[in-house]
Amino acid sequence: MSGKVVVSREEILHYAKLCKISLSEAEVEKLQKDVNEILEYFNTVRSLQLDVEPMAYVSGFSEVLREDEPAETLSEDDVFKNAGEKDEKWFVSGQVLG
Amino acid sequence: MVCVRTGVGIDSLPEQVLGSVDPVERVYRALEKIEEAKGLNAFITVDKEGALRSAEELKRRIRMGGKTGRLAGLLVAVKDNISTKGLRTTCASRMLENYVPVYDATVIERIRREDGIIIGKTNMDEFAMGSSTETSFFGPTKNFFDHSRVSGGSSGGSAVSLATGAVEIALGSDTGGSIRNPAAFNSIVGLKPTYGRVSRYGLIAYASSLDQIGPMARDTLSTALLLKVIAGGDPRDLTTSTRDPPDYVEEATSGAKGLRIGIVKEGFMNIDEKISGKVYDAIGVLEKTGCLVEEASFHFLKYALPAYYIIAMAECSSNLARFDGIRYGGRSVEGKWEERVVKIRTEGFGEEVKRRIFLGTFVLSAGYKEDFYMKACRVRRKIHDDFKLLFKDFNALAMPTMPVLPWRIGEIVSPLEMYMMDFETVAVNLAGLPAVSVPAGFVNSLPVGLQLIGNHFEEATLLRLAYAYESETRFTSWLRSPT
Secondary structure (H helix, E strand, O other): OOOOOOOOHHHHHHHHHHHOOOHHOOOHHHHHHHHHHHHHHHHHHHHOOOOOOOOOOOOOOOOOOOOOOOOOOOOOOHHHHHHHHHHHHHHEEOOOOO | EEEEOOEEOOOHHHHHHHHHHHHHHHHHHHHHHHHOOOOHHOEEEEEEEHHHHHHHHHHHHOOOOOOOOOOOOOEEEOOOEEEEEOOOOOOOOOHHOOOOOOOOHHHEEEEEEEEEEEEEEEEEOOOOOOOOOOOOOOOOOOOOOOOEEEEOOOHHHHHHHHOOOOOOEEEEEOOOOHHHHHHHHHOOOEEEEEOOOOOOOOOOOOOOOOEEEEEEEEEEHHHHHHHHHHHHOOOOEOOOOOOOOHHHHHHOOOOEEEEEEEEHHHOOOOHHHHHHHHHHHHHHHHHHHHEEEEOOOHHHHHHHHHHHHHHHHHHHHHHHOOOOOOEEEEEEEEOEEEEEEEEHHHHHHHHHHHHHHHHHHHHHOOOOHHHHHHHHHHHHHHHHHHHHHHHHHHHEEEEEOOOOOOOOOOOOOHHOOOOOOOOOOOHHHHOEEEEEEEEEEEOEEEEEEEEEOOOOOOHHHHHHHHHHHHHOOOHHHHHHOOO
8 A cells, every 4th residue: 555656658558548548659758747746646645544434425315216217308310419420320430349 | 685786686687677678688788798808718609699589588578577587687607518408518628619418407497497598608627627727628718807817717717707797697517616716716706505406417527426516606696596596406416405495595695693613724724824814804704794703623634635636537537438429529530439439539638638537547447446546535534524523513614715816827837736726625525515705805916715615505504604794895896996
């Protein structure tokens, strides 16, 4: 848990790939510098010892459910209105496999 | 009910509209003001046709003696991350440059139902990620008082549209201070409601457990009026509370005598004495109105900022995964799925958004999640619990809204240094509490904000304090003559 986290150039490229973002050479350098500076700051939290349960949401409610009944929804026209590319009733996404 | 700003009764506004100033005329006046202040870059999209259509319909209804809503004739500016049916909603990003929502956010439905006239969509930091409105794809919004300085952010456009007098009320969103910060920087009122008080349906998400839509205005009662309209449960946002909101306008005027205010001393550390001096003066005004003021301590406050950024970035990396250009935000690009998505995201997102997606992905990744994200969630619990302890002794807590004065556009280049600007505001979001920023005067002719933080669902208490303070200071006049 202790010790500094330093992100390498390879890790920058790996995580950028996970984010589906490509970076120029200059951007890789800048991001690496920024990320390491910010992570060092995040270390102030990382090194804390806290005996409390994590809190992901502040809300007094849990498992709010509704009846599973059909309701009004968007028209077909509306659904495709902002599509990048479409083919009749299909979104075109480009080939996924292969 | 008399509005301090205009001297006219808010409740009687529809009648006033019936008399000398008709809604169509009001829209034309607003358009003129928007044009005059065009250089400040407060609006991304001005909806002249839509506003005139709403105003004409309202005018017809008034003539025929029909029923009118609580916002009848009031002009509304809407932050550009809130979905407006048929009206472009960009999030100030190239990614959504041409995105036109096919449905209204719940808050927009409610404003339309009460006859508010939406005149346009306001500038902001891209996807609300920033503290200065400098990360907008459409260029920065300039500070109302000094055009070489930032408007604050991320709801900078909404704040400036109010300061210029173009609109009476505006919507902002606040994930880590984005309503309160620009309110402070432009000497207006901005209220971040309790998490779950206002529906987020139709708000383009940044960090879902922190995001909250809220009202902004020049005066307290207009803020209260807009909150009343937008607050309440919504079956389309299951995190909303179903408890009925009170009549905030009536509550606001019920006086602040006897309310206990805790001055959070940690909120005044490492701050320019002139700024903290103004904030202490403002708290002194509240004391004069009969509030009981005492010092309070919040040792853990300093951990709020790193915890906030870890959580906000984690949630942002997940929320912004939806922008693949396929269902919306797309341009026609060639190639296989992976190539297309990478191209669209690389070209569509700005630098700060990419940085946050990257860091969010990192802190959630195997090996780091426990150390960063889960630890931040534990800090969040501690901050929430510490606030709850303080609210056993106090009705509200007081701190500065911002640790600095509005900086020069382009002055802050380090991302980390920019994040530090949110020091005073983020703890509120982690704990899901309501908070308001009210004008606290000027230092070197630049505005300072007083932040008041309330217990969950105690917006009315904050509005009582804000109104009592406004009645003493008449701060709405400062927009014309900064003191």
